[in-house]
Amino acid sequence: MRWAAGAECRTLTTWAPVVAVAVLSQAGIGLESDWSGSDASLALTSALLAGPLLLRAARPVLTAALIGAALVVQVQLGGSLHFASFIAVLVASFATGRHAGGQRMTAGVLLLLVGVVLAVRDSLPESVEELVFPLFYVSAAAALGSVVRRQARQAAELHGLNEALVRERDAIDRLVVATERLRLARELHDVVAHTLTVAVVQAEACEAALDADLERAREAARQVQAAGRRGLADLRSLVRVLRDTDATTDEPGLDDLDTLAGVMASAGLEVTVERAGTFRGLSPELERELYRIVQEGLTNVVKHSSAAWVRILVRAHDSRVQLEIVDPGPAVESPVPSGGHGLAGMAERLAPFGGQVTAGPTSDGYRVHVSVPVHQEAPA
Structure with missing residues (x-):
């Protein structure tokens, strides 16, 4: 059940941005200017913006390059960016920080910025400051993804350490049980072997003396009884400890x-x-x-x-x-x-x-x- 829930959650998080970008792009929400292209070109740009996001976990740098290229194509076909373009860039930027590190993350961010610059290059001579905002949100999204990546790695390391501790605890528990079993085996061996040995020797003496010395035979029988009582007392003491962990035995x-x-x-x-x-x-x-x-x-x-x-x-x-x-x-x-x-x-x-x-x-x-x-x- 837990695995199935995790799989459903991963599927949802994978497809939700793709569907959102496709729907928002096709609806033309947030266009900076009127769309000058055809409906077919709008559908094409929607696919170009949404499709690469499916690769963002496995190929984050490639996704960044494809999204950057899609921005340029969108401007060429329709003359305008829209809100879906902004969402696609944010998702791709986050993916470079989340799934790529070091130079690969830097490369992904630069590819996205290059795509943004090429897409808005016609307005740069009059408004260079327009680059400040893309630079900010692309860098911030990549930095947030990097933080999430580090936290996920730390969480995985902690999970591994926790599993190792659980295995070590189980091994220690098994060792404690084995050690206690060995100790009890030794105690039982000593108590039973000693008691039975004395009892057998006295029983043999009793048998040997039955015809020649009746009193000696009786004494031997009494010693067998005494040995049996001592053995039973020792066994009861051991059983009491097994049944009650707080009980103690009289240690010789x-x-x-x-x-x-x-x-x-x-x-x-x-x-x-x-x-x-x-x-x-x-x-x-x-x-x-x-x-x-x-x-x-x-x-x-x-x-x-x-x-x-x-x-x-x-x-x-x-x-x-x-x-x-x-x-x-x-x-x-x-x-x-x-x-x-x-x-x-x-x-x-x-x-x-x-x-x-x-x-x-x-x-x-x-x-x-x-x-x-x-x-x-x-x-x-």
């Missing part, structure tokens, strides 16, 4: 590592947490990511190692925090399917903070090492 930090160690101890994995240095300048966001990395590392130990203990070392020095997760191994085939995103998720967590993660087997086990700078603002 480095102080919660001892609690996490206790949870893993209930799963049969002895975890030792060692701290060294003074922890200052750590944002809550960075502490949360370090906690999740430890959680993921311990989950991987349970899934991929038969180690009975794990050592976690967190130390701060030289404006950096370093974190190590070391287990003695040996590696075993995991009974729990792995998505293969654990180490990649660790690196993604620390990337906004400028941190690095290295991981690999040692002589008798496996080691995850994290290094991240501190005393910086949390990433947006």
